[in-house]
Amino acid sequence: MSSQAETLKNNGLKVTLPRLKVLEMFEKTPGQHFSAEEVYTRLIESGNDIGIATIYRILMQFADAGLLRKSNFDGDKAWFELEDGEHHDHLLCVDCGKVVEFLNPSIEQQQRTVAKQHGFELLEHNMVLYGLCGACRKTPMA
Amino acid sequence: MSSQAETLKNNGLKVTLPRLKVLEMFEKTPGQHFSAEEVYTRLIESGNDIGIATIYRILMQFADAGLLRKSNFDGDKAWFELEDGEHHDHLLCVDCGKVVEFLNPSIEQQQRTVAKQHGFELLEHNMVLYGLCGACRKTPMA
DNA sequence: TTTGATGCAAATGTTTTGCATTGCA
DNA sequence: TGCAATGCAAAACATTTGCATCAAA
Numbered sequence: 001m002s003s004q005a006e007t008l009k010n011n012g013l014k015v016t017l018p019r020l021k022v023l024e025m026f027e028k029t030p031g032q033h034f035s036a037e038e039v040y041t042r043l044i045e046s047g048n049d050i051g052i053a054t055i056y057r058i059l060m061q062f063a064d065a066g067l068l069r070k071s072n073f074d075g076d077k078a079w080f081e082l083e084d085g086e087h088h089d090h091l092l093c094v095d096c097g098k099v100v101e102f103l104n105p106s107i108e109q110q111q112r113t114v115a116k117q118h119g120f121e122l123l124e125h126n127m128v129l130y131g132l133c134g135a136c137r138k139t140p141m142a
Numbered sequence: 143m144s145s146q147a148e149t150l151k152n153n154g155l156k157v158t159l160p161r162l163k164v165l166e167m168f169e170k171t172p173g174q175h176f177s178a179e180e181v182y183t184r185l186i187e188s189g190n191d192i193g194i195a196t197i198y199r200i201l202m203q204f205a206d207a208g209l210l211r212k213s214n215f216d217g218d219k220a221w222f223e224l225e226d227g228e229h230h231d232h233l234l235c236v237d238c239g240k241v242v243e244f245l246n247p248s249i250e251q252q253q254r255t256v257a258k259q260h261g262f263e264l265l266e267h268n269m270v271l272y273g274l275c276g277a278c279r280k281t282p283m284a
Numbered sequence: 285t286t287t288g289a290t291g292c293a294a295a296t297g298t299t300t301t302g303c304a305t306t307g308c309a
Numbered sequence: 310t311g312c313a314a315t316g317c318a319a320a321a322c323a324t325t326t327g328c329a330t331c332a333a334a
Binding site for chain 2: 072074091093094100102104106107110111113114115117118119120121122123124125126127128129130131132133134137
């Protein structure tokens with residue numbers, strides 16, 4: 001049995017071809033983010049016969065199972081990435097779309113403090129920093 | 143001329159009835175957030191004749207002009223609030239939807255540091271903390 | 285075999301757009 | 310008057326869902 005099949009089983013998901021293909025795609029490209037549409041296009045182009053609805057269902061299941069992480073970079077469409085077990089936030093270049101993952105313990109600490117100050121129990125958070133990456137700062141858009 | 147008319151003019155926007163009504167609605171309820179649909183419903187219920195498309199156009203213009211601030215609490219619809227000139231982030235109760243605004247200089251500082259470490263010029267950021275407010279912690283959902 | 289997964293198409297919810305009409309300056 | 314703003318309806322877009330079919334256990 002493939003390692004992907006093992007992963008699915010361990011997460012209580014029945015092993016099916018579409019699920020294997022989606023998981024495989026993410027594991028082939030560690031550290032990258034994809035929208036549902038992108039996952040769909042890639043699989044279709046790889047010769048797989050799969051529907052966009054199935055992609056959405058699988059991505060949601062994987063996110064629920066903790067295999068994938070779902071991010072919403074503002075009002076835009078949702079992006080998915082492999083969950084590496086380690087929480088992190090995102091730094092996004094508004095020019096080229098480059099995404100950098102980071103983890104800042106000091107910020108995480110302060111977030112808990114802020115929540116506490118307002119009587120909240122912090123469950124999770126979403127933080128995206130928008131800026132210009134080194135390359136795009138040197139070559140501004142025409 | 144009304145103060146709302148002044149505000150519109152000062153921001154390079156022609157003074158029209160729909161714009162006045164939208165601005166007035168926000169200024170009447172400081173510190174509150176509304177979706178486009180909510181703004182629409184409120185104005186209709188106040189006896190105004192206005193289209194949803196106009197609401198969207200006006201909200202976008204106001205956000206561009208810096209009069210309003212647009213927030214996307216995850217993949218959900220967009221929310222708008224009066225821009226008070228002071229940047230702040232949001233703390234949201236996942237149960238009752240209560241929104242608390244906060245500003246934490248230490249986090250803001252760390253964000254700049256993180257961006258710098260990765261060679262980015264920080265332009266802006268989006269941060270939403272999700273949790274349970276005091277009231278909802280005491281009376282968990284059935 | 286039997287239940288759950290899939291694919292398709294249609295429905296949904298939010299937001300945007302084309303276009304004829306209206307209304308500020 | 311003239312051009313921008315509006316209202317309506319339709320389009321666009323991401324996402325979800327109903328349902329008949331298919332496939333994994």
